[in-house]
Amino acid sequence: MAAETKLERIPMPDKMPVVGxxxxxxxxxxxxxxxxxxxxxxxIIRLDMMGTPLLIVSGQELVNELCDEKRFDKAVRGSLRxxxxxxxxGLFTGDTAEENWSKAHRILLPTFSRQAMNGYFPMxxxxxxxxxxxxxxxxxxxxxxxxxxxxxxxxxxxxICGFNYRFxxxxxxxxxxxxxxxxxTLETCMMQRGLPFEQQILKKRLRxxxxxxxxxxxxxxxxxxxRRKSGxxxxxxxxxxxxxxxxxVTGESLSDENIRYQINTFLIAGHETxxxxxxxxxxxxxxxxxxxxxxxxxxxxVFGRDISxxxxxxxxxxxxxxxxxxxxxxxxxxxxxxxxLYPYEDEIVGGKYKIKKGTxxxxx
Numbered sequence: 001m002a003a004e005t006k007l008e009r010i011p012m013p014d015k016m017p018v019v020g021x022x023x024x025x026x027x028x029x030x031x032x033x034x035x036x037x038x039x040x041x042x043x044i045i046r047l048d049m050m051g052t053p054l055l056i057v058s059g060q061e062l063v064n065e066l067c068d069e070k071r072f073d074k075a076v077r078g079s080l081r082x083x084x085x086x087x088x089x090g091l092f093t094g095d096t097a098e099e100n101w102s103k104a105h106r107i108l109l110p111t112f113s114r115q116a117m118n119g120y121f122p123m124x125x126x127x128x129x130x131x132x133x134x135x136x137x138x139x140x141x142x143x144x145x146x147x148x149x150x151x152x153x154x155x156x157x158x159x160i161c162g163f164n165y166r167f168x169x170x171x172x173x174x175x176x177x178x179x180x181x182x183x184x185t186l187e188t189c190m191m192q193r194g195l196p197f198e199q200q201i202l203k204k205r206l207r208x209x210x211x212x213x214x215x216x217x218x219x220x221x222x223x224x225x226x227r228r229k230s231g232x233x234x235x236x237x238x239x240x241x242x243x244x245x246x247x248x249v250t251g252e253s254l255s256d257e258n259i260r261y262q263i264n265t266f267l268i269a270g271h272e273t274x275x276x277x278x279x280x281x282x283x284x285x286x287x288x289x290x291x292x293x294x295x296x297x298x299x300x301x302v303f304g305r306d307i308s309x310x311x312x313x314x315x316x317x318x319x320x321x322x323x324x325x326x327x328x329x330x331x332x333x334x335x336x337x338x339x340x341l342y343p344y345e346d347e348i349v350g351g352k353y354k355i356k357k358g359t360x361x362x363x364x
Contacts, residue, residue, distance in 0.1 A: 276335030
């Protein structure tokens with residue numbers, strides 16, 4: 001009984017009949033809206049989304065507690081669940097209880113090691129050089145669409161390092177059709193909120209999404225089939241790692257279907273987050289010239305001023321101040337701003353807040 005008296009009600013904004021707090025979150029700026037609610041009500045708040053409870057947690061101590069994987073699991077629900085249309089049971093949209101999630105996790109983990117980066121670096125440098133060449137050829141008064149160019153760098157890098165496919169974003173006016181299909185699909189997944197008559201209202205978009213998903217899957221399936229047919233195992237990309245990788249626990253490899261889902265996942269989870277980080281970093285640097293000057297100094301000191309000499313991965317790892325700038329940009333405006341969890345059992349967090357088993361919890 002003594003423990004019961006210590007429990008506190010989780011703060012909640014005013015709600016309306018039937019819809020609850022659906023209108024408490026600005027549909028046009030949901031993240032900023034949740035951030036403001038958290039500032040107003042505290043590190044943990046409760047929302048009623050038309051009868052479905054939703055917790056928003058932002059306090060560092062509480063977040064640390066929620067990251068205990070023995071008590072909480074990642075939640076693939078809402079918009080993320082709909083992204084399974086192209087992500088399937090890949091790492092991003094797969095449930096941790098699914099066999100392919102664990103299998104792919106074990107097979108792919110070494111492909112993101114420091115040693116693996118040595119193999120990817122020449123391909124990364126190739127794409128970065130294309131961006132530099134584009135900017136070098138601009139006039140002094142030309143405007144640069146930073147978000148477009150950062151997205152192009154991210155997508156082209158994932159394409160070539162992931163499966164040796166060139167989207168060639170710097171050699172075309174618009175993005176590759178695959179990217180347009182991916183963007184449209186993600187937008188359609190995100191705009192669905194489970195409201196009445198939504199399927200009818202979005203009927204045209206959903207039909208378009210079906211065609212886009214079919215196009216993307218076919219392109220990736222053809223790449224996988226061609227790689228198997230050619231027998232090329234010399235290319236140092238993620239596709240070959242997945243084709244050759246064997247899970248030490250099950251002794252199994254990934255199916256071609258799951259490899260397709262993993263490739264789609266790299267494109268989904270990698271392009272917007274990375275391009276967002278670079279875009280926000282450049283924005284902050286433009287607004288803090290003293291920090292930009294120190295970044296210039298470090299780059300010149302580490303790389304030298306001779307632009308004909310290609311930088312090395314060892315030199316990149318020496319850019320400590322630039323790395324600090326990237327981390328600070330992530331802190332100021334994280335481009336992967338939230339993730340979902342749920343407790344396996346009823347839990348008490350912070351010593352005073354009760355979270356019922358299975359409650360969807362968004363961590364900012």
